[in-house]
Amino acid sequence: MIPVYRKAVTGILAATFALAVTGSAVAPALAADPGVTDTEIVLGGTHPYSGPASAYGNIGKGIGAYFSYVNDRGGVNGRKIKYIDKDDGYSPPQAVQIVHQLVEQDKVFAIFDTLGTAVNTAIRPYLNQNGVPHMFVATGASTWGKDYQKFPWTIGWQPDYQAEAALYAQDILQNHPKAKIGVLYQNDDYGEDYNAGLKRGLGKHQEMIVKMASYETTDPNVSSQVSTLKAAGCDTFMIFATPKFAIQSMVAAAQQSWHPTTYLNNVSAAVPFMNAASKAGGPAAVAGVISTIYLKDPANHARYAGDAGMKFYNEIMAKYLPTADKDDGNYLYGVSIGYTMVDVLKRAGKDLTRKKVMDIATNLVEKDNPLAYPGVVIRTSPTFRYPITQMITARWLATDWSPTGLLVDTRSMTMAENK
Amino acid sequence: MARAIRVGIAVVVIAILPAIVPSFVVFDFIYVAAYAIAILGLIILTGMNGQISLGHGAFMALGGYVVAVLAHNLGWPYWVGVPLAALASGAFGLVIGAIALRLAGVYLALATFSLAVATPSFLKHYKSITGGFGGLSLDAVKAPAGLPTSGQQWLYYVAWAIAGAAFLASALIVRGKFGRALRALRDNPIAAISFGVNPYSYKTLAFGWSAVLSGIAGAFLAMTTAYVSPDTFTFALSITLLIGAVLGGMMTFWGALVGAIVIEFLPLVAQQVNAGAPSVVYGVTLILMMLFVPDGIVGGLQRLTRRLVRRVPSPTAFEPSVPAAASMAVDQPTRE
Numbered sequence: 001m002i003p004v005y006r007k008a009v010t011g012i013l014a015a016t017f018a019l020a021v022t023g024s025a026v027a028p029a030l031a032a033d034p035g036v037t038d039t040e041i042v043l044g045g046t047h048p049y050s051g052p053a054s055a056y057g058n059i060g061k062g063i064g065a066y067f068s069y070v071n072d073r074g075g076v077n078g079r080k081i082k083y084i085d086k087d088d089g090y091s092p093p094q095a096v097q098i099v100h101q102l103v104e105q106d107k108v109f110a111i112f113d114t115l116g117t118a119v120n121t122a123i124r125p126y127l128n129q130n131g132v133p134h135m136f137v138a139t140g141a142s143t144w145g146k147d148y149q150k151f152p153w154t155i156g157w158q159p160d161y162q163a164e165a166a167l168y169a170q171d172i173l174q175n176h177p178k179a180k181i182g183v184l185y186q187n188d189d190y191g192e193d194y195n196a197g198l199k200r201g202l203g204k205h206q207e208m209i210v211k212m213a214s215y216e217t218t219d220p221n222v223s224s225q226v227s228t229l230k231a232a233g234c235d236t237f238m239i240f241a242t243p244k245f246a247i248q249s250m251v252a253a254a255q256q257s258w259h260p261t262t263y264l265n266n267v268s269a270a271v272p273f274m275n276a277a278s279k280a281g282g283p284a285a286v287a288g289v290i291s292t293i294y295l296k297d298p299a300n301h302a303r304y305a306g307d308a309g310m311k312f313y314n315e316i317m318a319k320y321l322p323t324a325d326k327d328d329g330n331y332l333y334g335v336s337i338g339y340t341m342v343d344v345l346k347r348a349g350k351d352l353t354r355k356k357v358m359d360i361a362t363n364l365v366e367k368d369n370p371l372a373y374p375g376v377v378i379r380t381s382p383t384f385r386y387p388i389t390q391m392i393t394a395r396w397l398a399t400d401w402s403p404t405g406l407l408v409d410t411r412s413m414t415m416a417e418n419k
Numbered sequence: 420m421a422r423a424i425r426v427g428i429a430v431v432v433i434a435i436l437p438a439i440v441p442s443f444v445v446f447d448f449i450y451v452a453a454y455a456i457a458i459l460g461l462i463i464l465t466g467m468n469g470q471i472s473l474g475h476g477a478f479m480a481l482g483g484y485v486v487a488v489l490a491h492n493l494g495w496p497y498w499v500g501v502p503l504a505a506l507a508s509g510a511f512g513l514v515i516g517a518i519a520l521r522l523a524g525v526y527l528a529l530a531t532f533s534l535a536v537a538t539p540s541f542l543k544h545y546k547s548i549t550g551g552f553g554g555l556s557l558d559a560v561k562a563p564a565g566l567p568t569s570g571q572q573w574l575y576y577v578a579w580a581i582a583g584a585a586f587l588a589s590a591l592i593v594r595g596k597f598g599r600a601l602r603a604l605r606d607n608p609i610a611a612i613s614f615g616v617n618p619y620s621y622k623t624l625a626f627g628w629s630a631v632l633s634g635i636a637g638a639f640l641a642m643t644t645a646y647v648s649p650d651t652f653t654f655a656l657s658i659t660l661l662i663g664a665v666l667g668g669m670m671t672f673w674g675a676l677v678g679a680i681v682i683e684f685l686p687l688v689a690q691q692v693n694a695g696a697p698s699v700v701y702g703v704t705l706i707l708m709m710l711f712v713p714d715g716i717v718g719g720l721q722r723l724t725r726r727l728v729r730r731v732p733s734p735t736a737f738e739p740s741v742p743a744a745a746s747m748a749v750d751q752p753t754r755e
Contacts, residue, residue, distance in 0.1 A: 050698040051655070087690055087697050092554075092651050093644045094686070097447055101687075104443040118554060122646040125556060143553075187543060188649075189552035216540060 033354045035109025041075075041345065041352065042082045043112045044102030046095050046119065047138075049087035052217060055330065056115050059138060060085045062334020063113060065320035066342070076345045079352075084108065092122035099123045103132055110135055110357065112341055113157075113334075117141045117189045120154075128153045133354050135344075135361060136337055136387070140164075141193055145386040146418055153354075155361055155380070157337055159388045161190065161265075162197030162417075163410035164292055165240070168263045169201020170408075171290065171393055172208070172236060176261055180210045182234030184225055184249055186241050187214040194240035194265060200417065210234050215245060223252040230258040237261065243268040250289070251281035259284065264291045266391070270329045271299035274396055283398065292391040293373050293401060295336055299327035303400060309370030336371035340378055340387070343369075375407045386414055429676065433579050437572050445575050447683055449643045452578035454679035456585045457636035458663045459672060460629030463589060465661075466669030467598065468625045469605030470519060474531030475633045476657035477538045482508045482634030483641035483652065484555075488548055491555040497642060501581075504638040505631045512630020516623040535657040539649035554648025557641065578639050585632055586672055592628065601625055633660075666708055668715025677716045 035042040047060035064083055071080045084106050088095035095114065102108045103126075110133035114120050120137045127134040128151045136157035137144055144156030172179050183198065185191030191214065199206050211232035213225035222245050229237065230253070237253065237260040239246050246268035253260065269291035278286045296304055296313075304310040313335055317326040324331060345352070347360050362385060366378040376390045389411040394401035437445045457479055464470050485507050486500035515534065522530050542549045549555070562573035593601065600621050603611035612618055641647045659682050667678020689700035712719030 052653075087686070089655075089686070090650065091653070091655075092646055092648055093450065093640060096644050096646070097443075097450065098687075100443040100446050105441060116650075117552070118648040118650040121553060121556065121648070122644060125559070125645060129559075141553075187540070192552060218536070 033109060033352070034107035036079070036352045039079055040082055041079045042084065042106060042108045043110055043341075044099070044106060044108035045083065045085045045111060045113045046088040046098050047085060047113075047115050048090035051089040051091065053090045053116065056138070057087075058324070058328055058330035059113065059115060059334040059337075061321060061324065062331035063338040063341075064334075065316050065331070066335045066338035068320045069316045070338075070342050076342055077350050077352075081342070081345075083112070088114075088116075088119055090116055090119065092118050095119040096122050096126065099126065103127070103130060108132070109352070110354065112136060113138050113337055115139065117143075120144070124151050124154050131354060133358050133361070135357075136341060138333075138337070141189060142414075145384070145414070148383075148385045153358060155358075155385050155387070157340065157378075157387045158333075159266075159294055159391055159410070160197075160386060160414070161193035162200065163386075163389060163414055164266055164391060165194040165197030165238075166201030166413055167292060167391060167393065167408060167410060168238065168290070169198050169203075171263075173202065173205065176236060179208055179236040179261065180232075180234045181208050181236045181238060182210060182229030182232060182260070183212040183238040184222060184229065184241060184245075185212065185214050185238075186245065187216050190242075191240050194238075198238065201413075215241070217242070217245075219245075221245075221248050221252070223248070223255075225249070226252040226258070227256055230256055235260050237263070239264045239268070241265065241268060243270070243273050247273055247277045247280070250277040250285045254281035254285035262289045264289050266292045266294065269293070269394075269401070270327075271297055271400070272327060286396050287398070289396040290404075291394055291396070291401065293394050293403070294376055294388055294391045295329070295332060295373060296371050297401070298329060298332045300400060312370050332371055336369055339369050339371065340364075340366060373407070379411075384411070384415060386411070389414060425673075430583070437575055442569075442571060446571055446643070449571070449575050449578050449639065451679045451683045452575075452582045453636045453639035453643065454660070454663060454682055455675045456582050456639070457633045457660050458667060458678045459585060459589055459675040460632030460636075461660055461664040462667075462669055462672065462675055463593060463601070463632075464625050464629040465664060466674070467593060467605065468601040468622060470622060470626065471524065471528040471661075472531040472626075472629070473528050473654075473657050473661060474515075474534035475629065475660050476652050476654060477531075477534045478508045478512060478630045478633035479637030479640060479656065479660075480538045480542065480652035481511055482637030483647045484542065484549060484637075485634070486638040487555045487557055487641050487647040490557055491550070492548070497560065497638075501635065501638045504634045506634075508634020508637070509627050509631035512633075513623055513627040515630070516626025517619075519626055520619055520622055532654065532657070535654040538652055538654075542649040542652070550648075552649060554646055554651070557645045557647070559645045560642050574639075574643060578643075581635060581639070585635065586675075589628070589632070590672065597621070597624075662705065664715075666705070666715055668717030668719075670714065671717050671721075673717045674715050681716070 045060060047057045048054050049057040064085060067081045067083050075081060084102060086098045088098055099111060111127055112135050114123060115138040117139045120139055124134060131153060134154040136155060140158050140161040142160045142162050144154060145160060185195055202208060211229050211234055213228050215222045215225055226249050239249050241249060246264060274286050296310060298313060313332055314326060316335060317324060317331060343366055344357060344361050348357050362380050362382045364378060364380045369378055373392060378387045380387050390407050390409045392403045392407045393405060394403045436448060457475060461475055464472055482504035485504040486497060489495040489500040490497060519527050543551055559570055560574040561570045562568045600616045603616055604618055604621060608618060663678030663682040666681050668674030685701060685704060689697040692700045
């Protein structure tokens with residue numbers, strides 16, 4: 001059989017050489033920007049419709065609903081938006097493959113709202129190399145704002161986790177200067193960003209952190225981590241966790257008769273989660289918990305009953321996603337970020353180029369996003385690319401988040417950090 | 420000589436593919452090469468030797484991270500990194516293989532599964548080396564100066580050349596005594612041992628070789644994506660590899676090629692069929708294939724051609740096709 005293999009190998013080598021010599025495959029020069037015709041703008045995106053983070057897939061559906069709404073009203077400057085949204089399973093290699101396909105086959109104008117830190121880190125070099133806008137990525141890591149010089153075609157949208165945590169640190173220093181802090185965090189980039197922000201916010205008072213406990217997303221529950229924090233004598237409880245684990249930790253604390261001052265990250269603060277924790281652990285489990293808000297909460301029917309933005313959201317959901325649970329904040333996130341995207345495309349005008357769209361996205365002042373918390377302005381500059389920096393702290397009072405104090409802008413804090 | 424023709428056709432198709440398909444499909448086929456190498460290892464280990472591994476994603480992770488760490492932290496070139504990835508992964512495979520000797524069947528499957536589950540946490544923990552959760556970004560592979568190909572085409576040909584070498588080396592290794600011993604240990608260990616086959620060395624070596632292949636595959640996965648992170652090597656990857664091996668066909672090397680194409684493209688096709696529930700389409704496809712071609716696509720094709728061409732009664736799915744198929748791939752060339 002050896003000769004056959006030898007033939008095969010010779011064949012491979014010959015063919016390789018032949019093609020290597022004749023093949024011409026350098027990326028084609030981009031004369032006119034792809035993805036824009038007289039009637040259409042093609043955008044591409046990926047979301048985890050399967051896999052461990054599939055709950056976030058609803059963001060993509062919310063975006064699709066909003067784009068349908070816009071298209072039914074004539075589109076953007078006469079062009080309809082075609083959004084090609086695919087499942088990446090939260091896997092970086094899969095996302096890279098899909099993005100290659102979106103750029104090279106579907107010839108998208110821009111990539112919009114790809115989700116997850118690892119996924120976006122993986123596709124960022126390729127998109128920047130090819131000058132494809134990589135816009136409003138759905139992750140709160142600080143790198144999107146910080147590393148713009150190296151990756152000028154990439155921009156984030158939501159507040160970065162570090163800024164949110166730094167805000168909690170400020171609140172602690174002001175209102176609980178003698179706090180003994182215990183931190184529960186998810187053992188990944190998400191939890192790590194929160195920890196970094198907390199430490200940064202505490203500055204020279206970092207010794208206030210008495211104990212840190214981590215969990216893996218594969219853990220069944222976090223009650224042992226909670227009892228570790230309690231045993232360490234902590235009286236202030238930072239929950240840097242995704243919804244399932246956040247609910248568990250509030251319930252576990254109540255069950256262990258531990259009643260610290262609790263700070264809960266924004267990701268897990270939607271009203272249904274609070275109600276779930278209250279049901280399982282009693283009202284004491286959630287009473288007085290502190291969190292932050294930057295978008296409106298669709299499950300908060302009482303507060304937003306007469307709100308025009310919420311009416312707009314409900315209308316879109318009823319028409320384009322009638323069977324979806326519109327209380328799920330992921331849909332609202334999708335509609336809200338879709339609004340910013342359409343806003344940018346509108347401002348770019350009829351004569352649409354990739355460069356122009358990036359210029360507008362990095363010189364943006366959007367005051368009228370209907371689903372941002374009242375007063376939140378989405379604002380960027382070429383050298384400061386953190387679109388949302390405003391948040392308000394709020395306290396849970398029995399059935400609702402009650403804002404405490406004023407809207408805080410973490411902009412100057414982040415600027416100082418980046419210097 | 421039928422096999423020579425098939426190999427020849429495969430080589431020609433692979434060689435001319437970049438000239439006829441769009442560049443993103445070429446890109447997909449680099450992943451196919453990587454998966455084919457990894458699945459080949461599983462076919463030798465599981466198909467030929469009967470050791471079930473649900474943890475080969477861990478060896479891919481090791482290979483991928485060896486290349487990535489050497490390139491990212493030390494600036495070493497890929498042509499140094501890939502052989503070292505193969506060596507490191509192989510050494511680790513020998514260690515795990517030695518432990519695996521004490522376990523069989525579902526116990527081995529579970530033990531290797533725990534390896535796959537632990538890998539992401541392990542990678543996160545040693546963040547000074549692995550970059551932690553954020554992973555390591557790599558430079559895209561570039562073609563050597565003077566060659567008129569894109570980096571992607573260059574990587575494609577290198578990946579498939581290495582895949583070809585892996586198939587050839589594996590065929591040479593498992594033909595003859597070594598392969599017979601592996602199969603004998605799978606089918607009837609007591610008889611094999613009483614004929615003087617040392618189960619410890621053969622089983623450990625099979626594990627080690629399959630780990631070498633997985634390490635190389637992981638290295639190419641890393642270079643192609645130009646990025647590694649713990650999310651790249653979740654336990655789902657290990658399961659996907661086994662799915663590829665089973666769907667392709669465990670009993671012949673062709674199964675690796677077919678299985679790799681299936682796991683690369685089935686998720687993409689499933690999305691086109693139904694964008695709302697790709698995993699349902701994926702799952703239903705798997706169930707149907709297990710019902711109708713339990714010996715894998717290649718096994719099914721073999722039965723089909725046998726029925727059509729030779730007009731001999733088709734053997735039932737499982738037993739008879741095993742020795743027949745196994746012989747096809749590696750041993751007893753006279754049957755062809």
